[in-house]
Amino acid sequence: MSGSGFPEVVATLRRAGCVFAEDEATLLIEAAVGDPRRLDTLVAQRVSGTPLEYLLGWVEFRGLRVGVRPGVFVPRQRTTFLVDQALDGVDPGATRACVVDLCCGCGALGLSAATELGARGCDVELVAADIDPVAVDCARENLTPLSAPVFGGDLFDALPGDLRGRVDILLANTPYVPSARVSQLPPEARDYEPLAALDGGVDGLDVFRRVAEGAPAWLAPGGRVLVETGAGQVDTARSVLAAQGLTARAAESAQHYATVVVGTRDPR
Structure with a gap:
């Protein structure tokens, strides 16, 4: 999927059953900071079931970005x-x-x-x-x-x-x-x-x-x-x-x- 853009990421996430595919795609693309290989890795992990918050390193809670980590x-x-x-x-x-x-x-x-x-x-x-x-x-x-x-x-x-x-x-x-x-x-x-x-x-x-x-x-x-x-x-x-x-x-x-x-x- 290397080099893919927003529509491709959305489609991949949607096929994997992600209900909020558009929102997740936006966040994963931002997290990859222009690194296509990093984006590929993040999308693959998300498709495999890894919680989005673990991939981002944070969760939004009452308007705050709160750090989270695996485990x-x-x-x-x-x-x-x-x-x-x-x-x-x-x-x-x-x-x-x-x-x-x-x-x-x-x-x-x-x-x-x-x-x-x-x-x-x-x-x-x-x-x-x-x-x-x-x-x-x-x-x-x-x-x-x-x-x-x-x-x-x-x-x-x-x-x-x-x-x-x-x-x-x-x-x-x-x-x-x-x-x-x-x-x-x-x-x-x-x-x-x-x-x-x-x-x-x-x-x-x-x-x-x-x-x-x-x-x-x-x-x-x-x-x-x-x-x-x-x-x-x-x-x-x-x-x-x-x-x-x-x-x-x-x-x-x-x-x-x-x-x-x-x-x-x-x-x-």
Whole structure:
């Protein structure tokens, strides 16, 4: 395909089943920076199933280009709704906020939330954590401009103890696909992304339960934990949050095909 232009790349991607072939062709041509051989390689990798974001080295999330690399979970556009819910719950006049991005992956949630709160004039203390060393390294690169630390470890075990009782917003993009359904995921996810970021256990809520159990001790009075789930998991997820003494609610977005459950600590 060497020397081919936009129409040829579009046709190749379309034959491979890429739904947004025109958009992808534009991005791959830009990434190849006028190098036909490089373009051939990128197109061949994309046709073989490699996620577009791995080839580009970034994903757009809420208007930001967030770095990603092979082996790191690629944040989904539906998860922008989780950040919407987090930001909507912050008083417009708030001058400070402590934000934790747990199971942070590349750090997109924390980065976007902190950036947008900062644009409001809110002083944000952002901390992120993940159990996967590849994700930790990726998030550190993305969060360096904010001077936000990223810790490696298992959920709350990774966080510094002085955050206990101070977290205003706890973002936790936990895996929620039931184990039996992981094999049904699109190949881009199933074959390339880390299993630990996808497989949520028998009913998809194993990691969520652990987050809900630990959250009350880390949340500030009135602080919130926000987690994305499947629509069919809402009732169970709300019950889990309520059992930990949190006020539970759910929000759904038809536009984003997204469901978020929120647990709020008593403000007193």
